[in-house]
Structures are given as C-alpha cells and as structure tokens.
C-alpha cells in the first residue's frame with residue numbers, strides 16, 4: 001500500500017475526530033441554552049433557580065405524614081402535655097423503668113399515692129406500642145355510651161381486650177353496676193385471652209381496690225395477670241422537681 005499523503009492524513013483525522021464527538025450536537029447548535037442541571041439527591045433535573053421540585057414535593061409529603069403521625073399520637077395520649085412530658089427519658093427512676101423492661105410483653109399493675117409518677121410511667125411505657133389505648137375509666141364508659149348499637153359497643157370492648165391498653169387511675173370512677181361490669185368484662189376478656197400489654201394504674205393496691213369494688217373478681221384476675229410495681233416517695237408535683 002502506498003504511503004498516505006499529508007493531504008489524506010489530514011482528511012482522515014477530520015473524519016475520525018467528527019465521529020468521536022457526541023451525536024447530540026444540540027449545545028453547539030444552540031449555544032445560548034444552558035446545559036440542564038441535575039439534582040444530586042434524586043437525579044431529576046432542577047429548575048432555573050436550582051431547586052429540585054421532586055425533592056421539595058417529597059419533603060413536603062414526608063412532613064405532612066410526620067405531622068399526621070404526631071397528631072394521632074397526641075390525640076391517643078390525651079394531649080400535647082402528655083406527648084411532650086411523659087416519656088421514658090424524662091422518667092428519672094431508672095430502677096423502676098428497669099423493673100418494667102419486659103413491657104409490652106407483660107401486664108403491669110402500677111400503684112402508689114398521688115404524684116408518685118403512675119400516669120407518667122404508664123404513659124411512657126404504653127408508648128412502646130405502635131397501637132394502643134390510654135384511657136381513664138370514665139373515658140371508657142363515655143365511649144361505650146356513644147356506641148350506636150350493641151354490635152358497635154361489643155366491637156369497642158373487644159378492641160379494649162386485644163389492643164395494648166393503659167387504664168389510668170382505676171378506682172377513681174363513680175362505682176355503679178355499669179362501671180363494675182364494664183371494667184370486669186375488659187379485665188376478664190384479657191385474662192381469658194392470656195393477653196399482654198395491659199397497664200393499670202391506681203391509688204389503691206389490690207386489697208384497697210377489692211374493698212372499693214366490694215368484689216374480689218377484678219383484683220384476683222389482676223393479681224394473676226400483672227407484675228406489681230409500687231411507686232413510693234413524695235408527691236413529685238410538690239417537690240418542685242417538675
């Protein structure tokens with residue numbers, strides 16, 4: 001083969017260098033249009049101001065969902081105060097917390113005089129559960145009365161027998177036949193199911209509560225089901241520790 005002339009080499013170089021160039025010559029044809037920029041986080045294109053709509057929308061949605069989760073929890077806990085204050089971190093008696101370490105794989109009967117931290121402890125512990133009820137006896141009765149029919153009522157009681165449940169301040173309610181029967185049905189329902197995840201708080205111990213109910217049935221079930229946690233000490237509210 002003959003040696004290529006200078007002229008031919010130049011021509012070949014031109015052809016090869018053209019083929020090496022990207023097919024998309026858009027930039028060259030429209031030099032005023034800027035190259036699109038891409039979001040470092042999600043890879044979608046960003047707008048002219050450098051913002052990524054995709055990331056912004058995702059963040060908004062996440063914030064909305066977190067808000068919804070928070071407001072559901074606040075509602076379940078009975079208010080913002082409980083949400084902010086009644087946490088395990090803020091409960092200073094770590095020995096008692098350690099006694100409750102098995103919960104919700106256990107049932108707890110927490111008792112002690114006023115201000116010793118029953119509501120705080122019970123609430124902090126029930127928050128370990130994803131789904132739960134936290135109710136005072138009166139709230140249970142009110143919810144049952146609100147049911148539209150017997151099926152709805154039974155449905156609610158069944159849920160109270162199956163869902164992690166804190167009954168706060170058992171024994172403070174006015175004692176009526178309806179009150180006794182309702183509490184009995186819930187405790188017995190959970191007992192029969194061999195359920196875990198129940199917390200009762202009370203100013204009374206088992207004996208005091210039996211005397212108050214004038215009946216041993218509720219307390220004898222509770223005694224068999226629950227680990228007992230006694231809170232002692234001065235009223236935290238008076239100590240000025242809070």
Ligand SMILES: Nc1ncnc2c1ncn2[C@@H]1O[C@H](COP(=O)(O)OP(=O)(O)O)[C@@H](O)[C@H]1O
Pocket residue numbers: 085086090091092093112113114115116117118119120121236237242
């Ligand atoms: N161990 C504790 N650590 C921190 N705060 C506590 C503790 N025990 C009680 N408190 C606080 O004292 C106040 C009264 O407690 P609370 O749970 O309402 O008592 P109880 O239900 O026994 O009457 C609450 O503000 C609570 O946060």
Ligand SMILES: [Mg+2]
Pocket residue numbers: 118119120168169
């Ligand atoms: Mg209380």
Ligand SMILES: [Zn+2]
Pocket residue numbers: 039040041042043044052053054055056
């Ligand atoms: Zn993005």
